[in-house]
Amino acid sequence: MTILVVGSVALDTLKTIHGKRTHLLGGSAVYFSVAASFFTDVRLVGVVGDDFPKEHIDFLEHKNIDTSGLTVVKGGKTFHWDGEYGENHNIAITHDTQLGVFAEFKPHLPEGWNTSPYLFLGNIDPTLQLEVRRKMKPGTMVAMDTMNYWIQGAPAELDKILAEVDLLIINDGEAKLMSGERNEITAAEAVLEKGPKAVVVKKGEHGVFLCVGTVCFYAPAYPLRKVIDPTGAGDTFAGGLMGYLASVQASPSDEEALRRACIYGSVMASFTVEDWSLDRLKTATREEIDLRYNAFRKLMHF
Amino acid sequence: MTILVVGSVALDTLKTIHGKRTHLLGGSAVYFSVAASFFTDVRLVGVVGDDFPKEHIDFLEHKNIDTSGLTVVKGGKTFHWDGEYGENHNIAITHDTQLGVFAEFKPHLPEGWNTSPYLFLGNIDPTLQLEVRRKMKPGTMVAMDTMNYWIQGAPAELDKILAEVDLLIINDGEAKLMSGERNEITAAEAVLEKGPKAVVVKKGEHGVFLCVGTVCFYAPAYPLRKVIDPTGAGDTFAGGLMGYLASVQASPSDEEALRRACIYGSVMASFTVEDWSLDRLKTATREEIDLRYNAFRKLMHF
Numbered sequence: 001m002t003i004l005v006v007g008s009v010a011l012d013t014l015k016t017i018h019g020k021r022t023h024l025l026g027g028s029a030v031y032f033s034v035a036a037s038f039f040t041d042v043r044l045v046g047v048v049g050d051d052f053p054k055e056h057i058d059f060l061e062h063k064n065i066d067t068s069g070l071t072v073v074k075g076g077k078t079f080h081w082d083g084e085y086g087e088n089h090n091i092a093i094t095h096d097t098q099l100g101v102f103a104e105f106k107p108h109l110p111e112g113w114n115t116s117p118y119l120f121l122g123n124i125d126p127t128l129q130l131e132v133r134r135k136m137k138p139g140t141m142v143a144m145d146t147m148n149y150w151i152q153g154a155p156a157e158l159d160k161i162l163a164e165v166d167l168l169i170i171n172d173g174e175a176k177l178m179s180g181e182r183n184e185i186t187a188a189e190a191v192l193e194k195g196p197k198a199v200v201v202k203k204g205e206h207g208v209f210l211c212v213g214t215v216c217f218y219a220p221a222y223p224l225r226k227v228i229d230p231t232g233a234g235d236t237f238a239g240g241l242m243g244y245l246a247s248v249q250a251s252p253s254d255e256e257a258l259r260r261a262c263i264y265g266s267v268m269a270s271f272t273v274e275d276w277s278l279d280r281l282k283t284a285t286r287e288e289i290d291l292r293y294n295a296f297r298k299l300m301h302f
Numbered sequence: 303m304t305i306l307v308v309g310s311v312a313l314d315t316l317k318t319i320h321g322k323r324t325h326l327l328g329g330s331a332v333y334f335s336v337a338a339s340f341f342t343d344v345r346l347v348g349v350v351g352d353d354f355p356k357e358h359i360d361f362l363e364h365k366n367i368d369t370s371g372l373t374v375v376k377g378g379k380t381f382h383w384d385g386e387y388g389e390n391h392n393i394a395i396t397h398d399t400q401l402g403v404f405a406e407f408k409p410h411l412p413e414g415w416n417t418s419p420y421l422f423l424g425n426i427d428p429t430l431q432l433e434v435r436r437k438m439k440p441g442t443m444v445a446m447d448t449m450n451y452w453i454q455g456a457p458a459e460l461d462k463i464l465a466e467v468d469l470l471i472i473n474d475g476e477a478k479l480m481s482g483e484r485n486e487i488t489a490a491e492a493v494l495e496k497g498p499k500a501v502v503v504k505k506g507e508h509g510v511f512l513c514v515g516t517v518c519f520y521a522p523a524y525p526l527r528k529v530i531d532p533t534g535a536g537d538t539f540a541g542g543l544m545g546y547l548a549s550v551q552a553s554p555s556d557e558e559a560l561r562r563a564c565i566y567g568s569v570m571a572s573f574t575v576e577d578w579s580l581d582r583l584k585t586a587t588r589e590e591i592d593l594r595y596n597a598f599r600k601l602m603h604f
Contacts, residue, residue: 087484182389184507185525205486206508207522218601220509220520223487259604299520300602302561 001246002041005032006107006132007122007145007235008079009046009070012277013095015084018228024277025056027079028122028145031232034281035239035268036120037063038289039247043113045069045132047105049076059282068110076101089230089273090204107132116140118246120238121165123147126157133164141252143167143242145234151178163195166252169238171202184209185216197252200241200262202234210262212255219262220299222270222292229276233269236281240268267292303548304343307334308409308434309424309447309537310381311348311372314579315397317386320530326579327358329381330424330447333534336583337541337570338422339365340591341549345415347371347434349407351378361584370412378403391532391575392506409434418442420548422540423467425449428459435466443554445469445544447536453480465497468554471540473504486511487518499554502543502564504536512564514557521564522601524572524594531578535571538583542570569594 007029013022033042042065050072060067077100084093107128114135121129121144133142142165150158151174158178162168168191172184179190184201188211191199198212205227207220244250244264250257267289274280309331315324335344344367352374362369379402386395409430416437423431423446435444444467452460453476460480464470470493474486481492486503490513493501500514507529509522546552546566552559569591576582 183527183529186527203508206505207520209522209525216525216601217604218509218522218525219604220511220522223511223518223520225485225488227485256604263604296604299518300604302519302521302558302565302598302602 001117001249002043003036003118003120003242003246004043004045004109004113004116005029005036005120005122005239006045006129007032007120007124008102009044009048009052010079010081010102011052012231013080013082014229014231014276016229017085017087021229021276023080025059026081026231026277028232028235030060031235031272031278032120032122032239032242033060033065034063034278035236035265035272036243036246037065038268038284038286039240039243039264042066042243043069043110043116045107045109045113047071047073047101049078049101050074052078069108069113071108073101078102083231085230089227092230109135117249118242119143120242121145121161122235123150126150126154126161130157130161130164133161141166141245143169143238145169145238146174148174148177159194162191165196167198167200168196169200169202169234169241171204171234175199175201185211198258200265202237204230204233208237208262208266210258212253212258215255217255217259217262219266219296222266222296223299224270224274227273230273231277232272236272237265237269239265241265243268263293263296264289266296303419303551304345305338305420305422305544305548306345306347306411306415306418307331307338307422307424307541308347308431309334309422309426310404311346311350311354312381312383312404313354314533315382315384316531316533316578318531319387319389323531323578325382327361328383328533328579330534330537332358332362333537333574333580334422334424334541334544335362335367336365336580337538337574338545338548339367340570340586340588341542341545341566344368344545345371345412345418347409347411347415349373349375349403351380351403352376353378354380371410371415373410375403385533387532391529394532411437419551420544421445422544423447423463424537425452428452428456428463432459432463432466435463443468443547445471445540447471447540448476450476450479461496464493467498469500469502470498471502471504471536471543473506473536477501477503487513500560502567504539506532506535510539510564510568512560514555514560517557519561519564521568521598524568524598525601526572526576529575532575533579534574538574539567539571541567543567545570565595565598566591568598
């Protein structure tokens with residue numbers, strides 16, 4: 001089953017304890033799409049400037065990601081993020097953000113894309129998220145991400161879209177900020193009251209937890225001896241999660257499928273952080289994915 | 303099978319976001335003993351002053367903990383810790399430490415106690431840990447804890463006892479400090495090279511992980527909506543873990559038993575932090591323990 005993703009497509013300049021890289025392929029919609037492409041067909045809606053290298057578009061197409069929803073603005077500049085991570089990979093320091101053409105982004109869905117059975121709303125203006133969500137045919141399973149900027153700056157708009165999604169995927173700090181709760185469980189419960197049937201709270205190297213109604217599920221992060229670049233881990237997680245759900249045609253209330261989806265998401269995130277940008281995802285195979293999925297059974301079995 | 307525990311017996315003055323309490327029952331050997339007592343017989347070796355309330359000794363005895371190894375020093379003062387926790391329960395701020403009679407602690411084992419099949423060496427001077435360990439009959443399963451003070455101040459002594467124990471139970475910061483590694487997996491691997499057959503790394507609210515050879519197991523902390531007082535969580539974890547191992551007569555290389563033991567440890571820790579001092583452990587029942595153990599299956603199953 002096809003997934004439609006709306007979000008950022010970016011060029012990132014990154015510094016970690018392992019070095020510095022400039023103008024790497026990035027953006028939430030890119031990380032999400034590539035992770036999901038291991039499981040199902042993906043349709044990408046986003047915007048770039050004409051400085052965006054054609055090789056990146058070729059790579060996405062090669063991964064069976066339909067980029068006909070990717071608008072290329074002539075004379076425009078692609079969204080550029082310049083950031084740094086220290087020892088604690090959960091904390092990113094932003095040096096510079098150049099929104100470029102992303103500042104005026106109006107998601108445009110190609111003909112027929114509103115029938116996509118799965119939709120992921122990447123971290124963009126909640127008003128745009130709601131617009132896209134309302135264009136979709138009834139029965140679409142909708143998941144979304146957001147960030148502190150919208151939680152603090154547009155809480156009313158955020159509440160509107162939250163009331164119309166099935167699944168919210170956010171990090172622990174965002175869940176606490178959104179709810180005003182200090183405890184991660186009460187924060188997740190308060191977030192669920194806003195509308196989503198389920199919430200997945202990401203805790204970086206400490207794994208994720210899923211709440212569906214009163215049921216909780218915890219998964220650790222895949223143990224890695226070395227993390228090169230944590231950029232995109234959360235979006236790749238969401239891509240693996242939604243990709244798996246779409247591949248088994250799961251309904252948003254299928255708790256057992258959501259548990260397995262969290263594991264596939266964690267597997268995909270583990271590849272992302274092993275190298276810069278999407279370099280490790282470029283070489284990952286379905287066989288490697290299944291090996292790590294099975295390793296999770298051993299990691300969590302008792 | 304009986305467990306012998308050597309460690310501190312203390313009176314704690316604590317401040318958390320939920321209030322302040324003075325002269326509470328505490329100490330690593332106390333938390334450990336009470337947690338382990340739900341599973342097996344416990345023998346406690348420690349020292350207190352004659353200011354130590356008799357009601358605490360009565361409580362321990364009532365829990366079938368043999369306190370004939372608890373020395374009461376006439377005119378002496380019991381070890382007193384004055385500490386505080388903020389929002390982050392993993393970080394304790396020490397306001398004052400009065401070692402009292404604990405400063406001159408020489409563990410004295412009553413007749414026949416050296417045949418105890420399980421031994422837990424609480425966080426004391428590694429030279430004393432080694433002395434006790436060497437008094438035991440061959441075949442004793444030995445687990446130990448330590449802290450930054452000894453890792454930095456007595457690394458050579460620590461290495462000696464590490465070479466003679468089966469299981470090390472420490473927190474993530476200690477594992478990193480002991481190994482010089484920044485990554486939790488490589489830290490655990492480096493620690494195993496010092497001698498223990500297995501290591502359990504405690505990560506507070508983020509759970510624990512176990513490494514036995516090349517095999518890893520992760521368990522989350524039991525999800526709680528409210529934490530009142532995190533004091534003793536780690537020692538209670540160790541008590542539940544060792545108590546379970548002793549109750550099933552597990553060998554130190556029984557990986558499956560160690561996994562289950564980590565869950566029982568996490569269950570016991572979850573009770574401890576729900577109230578001040580050992581108050582929640584005083585009311586906990588075996589039925590409640592098994593309910594939370596089964597809840598962990600639901601929390602981790604996929």
